[in-house]
Amino acid sequence: MSELHVTRLTPALGAEVSGLSLAAPLTESLKQDIARLLVEHQVLFFRNQPITDRQQRDFAASFGKLHIHPIYPQVPDEPEIMILDTHGDNPPDAIHWHSDVSCIETPPLGAILAAKQLPPLGGDTVWASATAAYDALSESFKQLIAPLTAVHDFTHSFPEDRYAITPRQREQWDKAKAANPPVIHPVVRTHPVSGKKAIFVNEDFTRRIVGLPEAESRAILQFLYQHVAKANFTVRWRWQPNDVVFWDNRITQHIAVDDYLPHRRIMHRATILGDKPF
Numbered sequence: 006m007s008e009l010h011v012t013r014l015t016p017a018l019g020a021e022v023s024g025l026s027l028a029a030p031l032t033e034s035l036k037q038d039i040a041r042l043l044v045e046h047q048v049l050f051f052r053n054q055p056i057t058d059r060q061q062r063d064f065a066a067s068f069g070k071l072h073i074h075p076i077y078p079q080v081p082d083e084p085e086i087m088i089l090d091t092h093g094d095n096p097p098d099a100i101h102w103h104s105d106v107s108c109i110e111t112p113p114l115g116a117i118l119a120a121k122q123l124p125p126l127g128g129d130t131v132w133a134s135a136t137a138a139y140d141a142l143s144e145s146f147k148q149l150i151a152p153l154t155a156v157h158d159f160t161h162s163f164p165e166d167r168y169a170i171t172p173r174q175r176e177q178w179d180k181a182k183a184a185n186p187p188v189i190h191p192v193v194r195t196h197p198v199s200g201k202k203a204i205f206v207n208e209d210f211t212r213r214i215v216g217l218p219e220a221e222s223r224a225i226l227q228f229l230y231q232h233v234a235k236a237n238f239t240v241r242w243r244w245q246p247n248d249v250v251f252w253d254n255r256i257t258q259h260i261a262v263d264d265y266l267p268h269r270r271i272m273h274r275a276t277i278l279g280d281k282p283f
């Protein structure tokens with residue numbers, strides 16, 4: 006890994022990585038280095054990486070099969086690249102802590118986000134380590150949540166009253182809903198490579214804990230959501246143009262800070278499918 010320069014950002018997670026070009030085809034050894042760094046640091050930050058959509062897609066595809074988002078707009082001819090173009094008339098909706106697309110059987114192992122246009126100030130993204138958050142729980146609470154599973158539901162994050170307004174949206178939303186029925190995942194998942202345990206419920210997609218009365222489910226979920234978001238478990242990234250960020254979506258959560266409106270902010274994301282959580 007000699008040519009790579011790695012700077013850890015916070016005790017909980019995150020490292021800035023330089024000494025490579027994400028635009029070039031990945032060698033097998035570089036791919037393995039990046040995969041290893043991702044497991045170690047959970048979120049990798051790359052500055053000055055002016056990549057095309059095709060290059061972003063190819064980089065992402067070397068780590069797994071790509072997800073095509075059922076709702077968000079896509080780059081023409083590159084359906085695997087999702088566009089987040091937010092401004093005064095289209096405020097962002099990634100404003101709850103979440104892991105991406107946890108509502109499917111094999112939620113993404115990671116996602117790669119490239120900054121295309123940034124507001125003059127603001128629009129940072131914050132990631133939290135759900136392994137650090139899990140580790141900080143008491144043994145009693147760990148035991149309480151160990152056997153629990155939770156329902157993750159596409160319509161919880163993409164509600165009908167926001168995403169099915171025009172006839173075209175309605176058609177797309179109905180299709181997306183039919184293709185994405187609710188799924189059940191463990192509340193605590195194990196990272197398939199590191200073996201670390203992580204809290205795997207999130208405000209966007211998790212509807213309820215299976216088998217608990219509604220009030221108990223809500224109380225545990227609310228506690229876990231605010232616990233994961235504690236500043237100690239986070240890293241906050243101030244974007245510059247051509248930054249690219251690669252996060253491990255299995256054991257982190259993130260939130261996009263929506264403090265820049267009415268300015269415009271454009272990000273492109275590639276999303277890599279993962280395994281069934283266990």
Ligand SMILES: O=C(O)CCC(=O)C(=O)O
Nearest residue numbers: 099105118130261272274
């Ligand atoms: O816009 C951002 O900074 C992040 C948005 C988001 O949640 C995502 O790309 O998955």
Ligand SMILES: [Fe+2]
Nearest residue numbers: 099104105259
């Ligand atoms: Fe996200």
